[in-house]
Amino acid sequence: MGILEVKDVGKRFGGLQALGDVNLSVAQNSVHAIIGPNGAGKSTLLNCLVGKLIPDSGSVMFDGQSVLGRKPYEINQMGISRVFQTPEIFGDLTVLENMMIPCFARRDGSFRLHAFESVNREHDLVEKAEQMLIDVNMIDKRHMQTASMSRGDKRRLEMAMCLVQEPRLLLLDEPTAGMARADTNNTIDLLKEIKETRNITMAIIEHDMHVVFSLADRITVLAQGTPLVEDTPDKIKGHPKVREAYLGEAH
Amino acid sequence: MLGLNTKDTTLLIVVAVLALGAPFILNPFPEASSLAQFNAGYPDLMQRFAIFGIFAIGFNILFGLTGYLSFGHAAFLGVGSYSAVWMFKLLGMNVLPAIALSIIVAGLFALLIGYISLRRSGIYFSILTLAFAQMSFNLAYSVLTPITNGETGLQLTLSDPRIFGQSATSDGGIPVTNLLPGFEMRETFTWEIGPWLFQFNTGYYLCAAFLLLAFYLSVRIFRSPFGLMLRAVKSNQQRMHYTGLNTRPYTLAAFVISGMYAGLAGGLLASMDPLAGAERMQWTASGEVVLMTILGGAGTLIGPVLGAGFIKYFENIFSKINDSVLHGWFGFMPDGMENAIIFVSHFFVGKSWHLTLGLLFMLVVTFLPGGLVEGGQRIGRLFRRKPAKDPKSADMKPAE
Amino acid sequence: MDAIILQILNGLDKGSAYALIALGLTLIFGTLGVVNFAHGALFMIGAFCAVTVQRILNLSYETIDPSQTDFLGNPLVVKTPYVHSWFGPETGASIIEWSVPIAIIFAIPIMIAIGFIMERGLIKHFYKRPHADQILVTFGLAIVLQELIKYFYGANPIQTGAPDVFRGSFDFGVLLGFDPNVIIYPYWRLVYFAFAAVIIGAVFAFLQFTTFGMVVRAGMADRETVGLLGINIDKKFTIMFGLAAAVAGLAGVMYAPINSPNYHMGMDFLVLSFVVVVVGGMGSLPGAVLAGFLLGILESFASMNEIKSILPGIDQIIIYLVAIIILLTRPRGLMGRKGVMED
Numbered sequence: 001m002g003i004l005e006v007k008d009v010g011k012r013f014g015g016l017q018a019l020g021d022v023n024l025s026v027a028q029n030s031v032h033a034i035i036g037p038n039g040a041g042k043s044t045l046l047n048c049l050v051g052k053l054i055p056d057s058g059s060v061m062f063d064g065q066s067v068l069g070r071k072p073y074e075i076n077q078m079g080i081s082r083v084f085q086t087p088e089i090f091g092d093l094t095v096l097e098n099m100m101i102p103c104f105a106r107r108d109g110s111f112r113l114h115a116f117e118s119v120n121r122e123h124d125l126v127e128k129a130e131q132m133l134i135d136v137n138m139i140d141k142r143h144m145q146t147a148s149m150s151r152g153d154k155r156r157l158e159m160a161m162c163l164v165q166e167p168r169l170l171l172l173d174e175p176t177a178g179m180a181r182a183d184t185n186n187t188i189d190l191l192k193e194i195k196e197t198r199n200i201t202m203a204i205i206e207h208d209m210h211v212v213f214s215l216a217d218r219i220t221v222l223a224q225g226t227p228l229v230e231d232t233p234d235k236i237k238g239h240p241k242v243r244e245a246y247l248g249e250a251h
Numbered sequence: 252m253l254g255l256n257t258k259d260t261t262l263l264i265v266v267a268v269l270a271l272g273a274p275f276i277l278n279p280f281p282e283a284s285s286l287a288q289f290n291a292g293y294p295d296l297m298q299r300f301a302i303f304g305i306f307a308i309g310f311n312i313l314f315g316l317t318g319y320l321s322f323g324h325a326a327f328l329g330v331g332s333y334s335a336v337w338m339f340k341l342l343g344m345n346v347l348p349a350i351a352l353s354i355i356v357a358g359l360f361a362l363l364i365g366y367i368s369l370r371r372s373g374i375y376f377s378i379l380t381l382a383f384a385q386m387s388f389n390l391a392y393s394v395l396t397p398i399t400n401g402e403t404g405l406q407l408t409l410s411d412p413r414i415f416g417q418s419a420t421s422d423g424g425i426p427v428t429n430l431l432p433g434f435e436m437r438e439t440f441t442w443e444i445g446p447w448l449f450q451f452n453t454g455y456y457l458c459a460a461f462l463l464l465a466f467y468l469s470v471r472i473f474r475s476p477f478g479l480m481l482r483a484v485k486s487n488q489q490r491m492h493y494t495g496l497n498t499r500p501y502t503l504a505a506f507v508i509s510g511m512y513a514g515l516a517g518g519l520l521a522s523m524d525p526l527a528g529a530e531r532m533q534w535t536a537s538g539e540v541v542l543m544t545i546l547g548g549a550g551t552l553i554g555p556v557l558g559a560g561f562i563k564y565f566e567n568i569f570s571k572i573n574d575s576v577l578h579g580w581f582g583f584m585p586d587g588m589e590n591a592i593i594f595v596s597h598f599f600v601g602k603s604w605h606l607t608l609g610l611l612f613m614l615v616v617t618f619l620p621g622g623l624v625e626g627g628q629r630i631g632r633l634f635r636r637k638p639a640k641d642p643k644s645a646d647m648k649p650a651e
Numbered sequence: 652m653d654a655i656i657l658q659i660l661n662g663l664d665k666g667s668a669y670a671l672i673a674l675g676l677t678l679i680f681g682t683l684g685v686v687n688f689a690h691g692a693l694f695m696i697g698a699f700c701a702v703t704v705q706r707i708l709n710l711s712y713e714t715i716d717p718s719q720t721d722f723l724g725n726p727l728v729v730k731t732p733y734v735h736s737w738f739g740p741e742t743g744a745s746i747i748e749w750s751v752p753i754a755i756i757f758a759i760p761i762m763i764a765i766g767f768i769m770e771r772g773l774i775k776h777f778y779k780r781p782h783a784d785q786i787l788v789t790f791g792l793a794i795v796l797q798e799l800i801k802y803f804y805g806a807n808p809i810q811t812g813a814p815d816v817f818r819g820s821f822d823f824g825v826l827l828g829f830d831p832n833v834i835i836y837p838y839w840r841l842v843y844f845a846f847a848a849v850i851i852g853a854v855f856a857f858l859q860f861t862t863f864g865m866v867v868r869a870g871m872a873d874r875e876t877v878g879l880l881g882i883n884i885d886k887k888f889t890i891m892f893g894l895a896a897a898v899a900g901l902a903g904v905m906y907a908p909i910n911s912p913n914y915h916m917g918m919d920f921l922v923l924s925f926v927v928v929v930v931g932g933m934g935s936l937p938g939a940v941l942a943g944f945l946l947g948i949l950e951s952f953a954s955m956n957e958i959k960s961i962l963p964g965i966d967q968i969i970i971y972l973v974a975i976i977i978l979l980t981r982p983r984g985l986m987g988r989k990g991v992m993e994d
Contacts, residue, residue: 050493076495088493090486093479101483102494104476110497113504115477118254122476161494320783371978374686374782378929379978382971385922389971394964534922538790545787603802609794616788617776 002027003201004049004169009058011044011225018044019055019225026169031195031202033212036222042205045222046173049203050082051075063168073110079168085177087154089161091147095138098146098157099129102165132164136190152183156190163194170194172204176211184208191215213237259470262553266466270459273297274449281446285579288571291564294439294452295523300560301458302519305465307543307555309512312469313505314541315550316478318485320377322537323364323384327357327510329391329532331517333398336405336527343416344426346436346457350518357514358507365506369499372488384534391529404528428522430457436523454523461519462556465512470552472508481505513540542608546615548622557623562608569607572600653824653833658951660823664840664909666947667847668694671902672924673931673939674854675895681871681934682891685774686782688789691921692796693896696765697758697903698912699800702809704754708734708747749814751908758904759897766896770889793918801914808911813839817908839908846905850898851940857894858936867891871934926974932987942985946970 002025011019019041026032036042047053049060051072060067067075076082090098103125108114120126133139136156141149146157155175162170175191176184188211194200195215206212212219213233220230221242228241236242255263269276278292291297310324331353338349368379391399399405409419413426420426428436436454443449472478480501483491491498521527530536539562547558577596581589599607619626672694679687711730719727735743746753773792777785812818817838824834858864866887903912910916927946931938952958954966965972977984 071497072492073495073497076493082493084493088487088490090483090490092486093482097479097482100476100479101491101496104480105495108476110495111500113477113500115475115504115508116254116471117476118256118471118474119476119479120256120474165495318781318783320786367975367979371982374786374933375929375978375982377783377786378925379975381922382926382974386968386971389967390964393967535918541787541790598799598802603798606795606798606802609791609798612791613773613788613795616784616791617773620784 001025003063004203005059005061006045006049007059007061009045009048009055009060011041011048011053011055017225019048022058022222022225022227024220024227024230026201026203027218029199029201030217031204031215033204033206033216033219034222035206035209035212035219036228038207039224040222041225042222043173044225046082046171046205049075049171050080076105076165077110081162081165081167081170083155083158083162083170083172083175085174087151087158089146089154089158093146094143095133095146095149095157096126096129096142098161099133099142099164100125102161103129106165129164132160136160136163150183151179152186155179155183155187159187159190159194163198163200168201170200170202172202172206174205174207176206176208184211187211188214253467255470255474259474259552263463263467263470266553266556267463270301270462271456273300273455273459274451278447278449282448283446288576289568291567293450294437294455296563296567297452297455298458298519298523299563301455301462302516302523303540303543303559303563304462304556305458305519306513306516306540307547307559308462308465308469309509309516310540311509311544311549311551311555312472312481312512313509314544315555316473316481316485317502317505319369319372319502319506320541321368321380321506321509322377322534322541323380323382323387324509324513324540325534325536326364326384326387326532327361327513328517328520328536328540329387329527329529330360331357331514332521332527332531333391333405333517334514335518335521336407336525337398339407339413339428339521339525340411341414343413344428345415346428346430346518346522349428349522350461350515353514353518353521354511355514357517358511361507361510361513362503365503365510369502369506381534381537384532384537388529388532388534391532399527399529402529404526406526428454428525458519458523461515465515466552466556473552477501477504542612544622546612546622548624551622551624554622554624561623565607566604569600569604570602572596653829654955654957656823656827657834657836658955659948660834660836660840662948662951663844663944664947665950666944667844668902668906668920668943669924669927669947670940670943671847671850672899672920673927673943674851674936675899676924676928677931677934677936677939678854678867678891678895678898680928681936682867683770683774683778683888685777686785686789687774688786688921689769689793689796690789690895690899691917691919691924692793693762693765693899693917694903694906694920695800695912695914695917696796697762697900698811698907698916699804699903700758700761700900701751701754701811701904701907702804702912704757705747705750705811708732708750708753712736745814748812751811751813751904754904754907755901758900762897762900763893765900766893767889769896770892774892775885775888793921797914797917804912804914806914808913810911811907813842813908817842843905843909847902850901854894854898855936863887863890923970926970928984930974930977930984932984935984935986938984938986946973949973 004024004026006022006024009019009022010017022041022045034042034045044053048055049067051067051070051074054068062078062080065078067078067080090101100119100122107125130139130142133142136159138153138156138160141153146154149157176187179187192215195202204212204215216233218230219233219236221228221236229236229239231239253260253263274292274297276292277297278290280286280290306328310321314320334353334356335349338352342348364380364383368376368383371379392401407425409425411418417426430436430453434453436457437452439450439452441448441450480496484498484501488498517531543558543562544555545558546561547556548554574593577593577600578589581592584592597603615622621628672690675693676687676690679685679690709732711732713728713730715726716729717726719729721727732743732747734746737743738746769792773788777788820835820837821841822831822835825831827834858868870884870887927942928939930946931940931942950966950970953969959966
């Protein structure tokens with residue numbers, strides 16, 4: 001029984017069957033990659049997991065609780081954090097302020113009217129945020145305004161913001177999309193480090209084979225809204241169906 | 252001090268000194284001199300500085316932090332004024348219960364309007380608040396006349412019950428507003444030093460006290476986790492949601508708080524001069540507080556106070572300038588040039604003061620989006636070269 | 652039944668004005684992505700074009716007529732408009748009488764010029780700025796324009812008459828088989844409605860059948876793609892702005908006889924027109940027109956005594972109330988497209 005159980009999830013947009021009977025099980029403390037050609041329904045599936053879309057049928061259980069019908073912030077409070085394809089951070093705030101927000105969200109829940117304390121006096125949380133910045137090698141940038149940072153740094157910050165929440169499941173939506181090679185390698189290193197040191201459950205949607213095969217414990221191949229195969233990276237590499245649906249296209 | 256860091260404490264002290272010393276600071280010119288017309292140290296005007304300062308500080312908590320541009324905030328000020336006048340009519344002339352009711356009623360009204368309007372954002376939010384404010388304004392003029400007294404405006408009369416006071420004074424007049432019996436709002440102590448004349452007015456000092464309190468609370472809010480959340484709302488709502496935060500209650504709380512500030516301002520206006528009219532709720536009045544905040548610098552602490560003071564001061568001075576004043580100034584010039592200058596000046600002074608305001612506003616939005624505060628910072632930077640920032644010693648970067 | 656027809660008719664002229672202003676607002680918003688709070692001021696300037704033309708045509712020289720004396724026995728000073736002496740008293744008189752329609756000829760180039768200047772001088776710097784900044788700067792501009800008009804024309808409404816042929820009313824009731832004098836409708840309002848219909852039709856035809864219009868429509872659907880096609884969109888934006896200004900100005904010129912122009916009429920109409928745009932659906936031209944007429948008619952129904960006696964004050968708030976309900980239940984508005992400022 002995995003921490004995330006997706007059962008028979010289907011989603012239609014008008015006449016288009018975006019997802020049809022998707023079944024997926026993400027085991028605790030594993031890295032599960034979902035790959036597939038463009039239009040395979042990867043993003044739709046992810047959006048169904050985080051509350052942005054509600055599937056027409058099926059169920060999504062996280063740690064024994066259904067996530068369907070819950071708002072994104074409620075699902076996050078259950079322990080699911082999400083990294084976006086283009087890094088979503090608070091561009092008007094500094095790096096440290098960016099980090100403080102998930103810290104407050106983790107401690108105080110989805111809303112608390114703490115209007116009279118000072119942010120600077122929350123020593124525990126500041127320390128926690130700074131420790132995380134040290135871990136991701138960004139501590140010297142903590143007073144930097146984030147809007148002017150490189151895409152790789154933004155990704156790194158976004159990842160740190162998710163990690164500081166100590167999520168039980170981290171969802172990554174094409175974390176290296178649109179990145180220069182150097183930034184991609186950087187991100188892969190960071191993800192590997194996270195995997196090794198934090199023992200965290202991750203689900204990655206990815207286009208880049210290099211990223212997937214160097215990280216994933218298990219891979220699900222999605223094509224036309226349905227899972228083709230699910231197996232370990234070694235088996236997937238040689239699988240004829242996969243070659244046909246995906247790798248064939250890629251080469 | 253008071254839970255603030257050194258920089259904020261300094262700012263608070265500066266504001267306190269300015270507010271308390273205003274009767275001196277705003278009257279720098281001797282009474283008989285020709286420059287006395289630039290003095291602003293008389294009670295009526297000083298009260299307006301403080302009251303509109305409070306209004307703008309409150310508006311800034313919503314607009315400056317969250318970026319939600321309300322075009323209906325005057326409705327809360329109007330509601331506050333009406334509530335206060337009703338307290339004077341029913342209960343008595345003490346201002347404190349009246350102000351308390353103003354804040355509560357405006358807060359509840361803001362809760363209702365905010366709850367509905369905040370379901371949308373961006374320009375839709377602006378239009379919803381505008382629609383609500385215009386509705387309130389139209390209703391105050393029409394069906395709600397029993398409560399608002401329509402076009403005449405709500406006033407005190409000799410037949411008001413005033414159960415904890417008296418309907419009429421012993422000499423048959425309408426009683427005046429007070430803080431404690433005998434401590435009247437209109438009371439002014441004048442102090443003559445040589446050719447200078449300084450006026451100390453009870454009402455002004457009450458307003459100034461509330462201004463300081465309002466300013467202090469806004470500093471605390473800006474520096475708090477709540478304030479940080481509001482700035483995050485402005486920056487990226489999507490990230491907020493996926494970080495487990497529900498933005499709606501945050502924005503609603505900001506809306507209600509700023510509505511209560513507006514209610515306080517309305518209550519104080521009525522306490523200084525116990526009448527209330529629907530024109531206080533018109534959308535041009537809402538536009539005015541937007542102007543003040545932007546002109547001073549939205550999202551900054553001191554900006555709204557500066558903006559309110561600036562606009563109220565120049566409104567007063569510019570609208571006083573008429574032909575004879577202009578002739579007095581430019582009389583030394585050759586006639587043709589004098590007349591030309593006076594002709595051009597006409598566009599900007601006296602009744603045309605709003606033209607100056609509109610132009611100024613366009614210039615500020617176009618060239619100086621950070622308002623007067625940004626202007627000051629730019630000038631400051633010209634004079635001293637910025638010392639290199641030491642990341643270790645810097646605190647979390649505060650919003651100025 | 653007759654009362655209903657009457658209210659629909661009464662709503663038409665205001666509805667026409669709403670529709671015309673909202674049309675321009677939507678054109679500007681849809682193509683340029685700019686929220687123009689100064690659009691009401693353009694409507695007002697149009698109305699003052701009518702006032703100005705009327706004044707110019709009335710410019711007179713003074714002669715002393717010794718054959719007539721005033722009550723003090725002095726020779727009477729007679730004012731004769733120049734047009735009388737140029738075209739003869741009869742033609743001159745009718746030229747003055749027709750000053751509002753004549754004003755249209757002058758208003759078109761003037762309004763287009765104002766639109767160009769506004770766009771080139773101010774608006775273009777705000778394409779990439781947030782909507783709040785656009786609202787604020789155009790709000791400032793609206794104040795400036797309004798104060799300038801107030802400076803030159805004073806604060807009081809200025810009566811501007813329609814040509815004599817259009818004074819008086821048309822008895823609609825008789826036409827529809829009701830008793831005489833039940834449904835009467837002033838001619839000029841009828842003219843206004845017809846005029847609005849022509850303008851709206853012309854704008855739609857222009858957008859539908861010209862290459863320029865095609866680009867504009869494509870731009871409204873997807874601004875970025877059109878920009879990528881390398882079409883010189885900047886110039887088209889300027890023309891678009893001039894067009895929208897002209898539509899607002901013409902709406903104003905023709906409205907002058909219905910409501911004596913005053914300096915704050917622009918603001919009054921602007922607030923309502925924005926509501927109209929939102930109800931119609933931000934960025935939808937047919938939506939703006941439909942909502943303009945609907946709200947105009949609705950407002951006129953709400954001011955019926957029968958309705959006011961049940962719901963006092965409803966006429967004052969009906970438009971806002973409808974807008975609030977629409978915004979909350981159908982944020983796209985009546986005919987708004989998906990994805991246009993939807994949040």
